[in-house]
Amino acid sequence: MTLSVVTSTASPKDRFVTVYGRKPVLEALSDLDLRVDKVIIAEGLRGPAIDEIKEAAADRAVKVQRASAHRVKVLAGNGRHDQGVLADVVARKMRPLDDALEDPATAPRQVLLLDGLTTPANVGMILRTATAAGIDGIVVPHRGVAALDPLVIKSSAGVAFHAPVLRTRTAGDAAEQLSDAGYPLYALEAQGSESLFEADFGNRAAFVLGSETAGLSEEVQTRIAQRLAIPMRGGVESLNVASAAAALTAISAAGLPPPRCAVRSRKPASAQAAVNTIMGSPPSFFSMLQPP
Helix, strand or coil, rough: CCEEEEECHHHHCCCCCEEEHHHHHHHHHHCCCCCEEEEEEEECCCCHHHHHHHHHHHHHCCEEECCHHCCCCCCCCCCCCCCCCCEEEEEECEEEEEHHHCCCCCCCCEEEEEECCCCHHHHHHHHHHHHHHCCEECCCCCCCCCCHHHHHHHCCHHHHHHHCEHHHHHHHHHHHHHHHHCCCCEEECCCCCEEEECCCCCCCCEEEEEEECCCCCCCHHCCCCCCCCCCCCCCCCCHHHHHHHHHHHHHHHHCCCCCCCCCCCCCCHHHHHHHHHCCCCCCHHHHCCCCC
């Protein structure tokens, strides 16, 4: 196996999800459904675990590179837990947002935009739910949102590798691009002017999910076309952002053809039917989300 030295200072490409730590890297190499582009190991790092990683990489013809320990920390984006090793895993559906919007004929129909979501568990659960619901694109900015790291991957049950992730620098940049491309931006708020169940989203729509504590960033706030509310029952005042995203994507799925393997009859006739399709029936959590 050939070892090379990393000298480039280029940023990681938008088509990779970077995993770090000895166990996550070995797990990625052991998963034959994943394509690992390369493994990077800190210079001077030795031991049985490193030997096992190198052997697993050789078995799959994955190139192994050496870099300074500082460089590995920079690439991993988490110096406390990288353990001197990382791997770039190809995310086949990941691409820059501007590429996705370039051709109106093939541009995503419905998009989620994450703004200020820094909790990895929330980001991972949103990726999993939105992908299951058939959302065409999930904008995960490089700044201001939890990185697509092992914590997000674990919370998504591995879906992060296969989700239709769209990358851009900031949520503000994404809001501008989407607005310019003709996407009205919708935000979920307790005091929204219209119920989520009654809104007509048209052919294209972008739904913004903001931080539970800070809300939407100022750059995004100015581009919101309409604020929507989720009807609540049982004395519940609000949902956390991952639960709100699940409700939103289930409603969105009501207008999509059902998965062939999941539904044999006609497409869901209502928002609740869409929830049943995605979450299973009976939907113990979503029963309170039926329109009053």
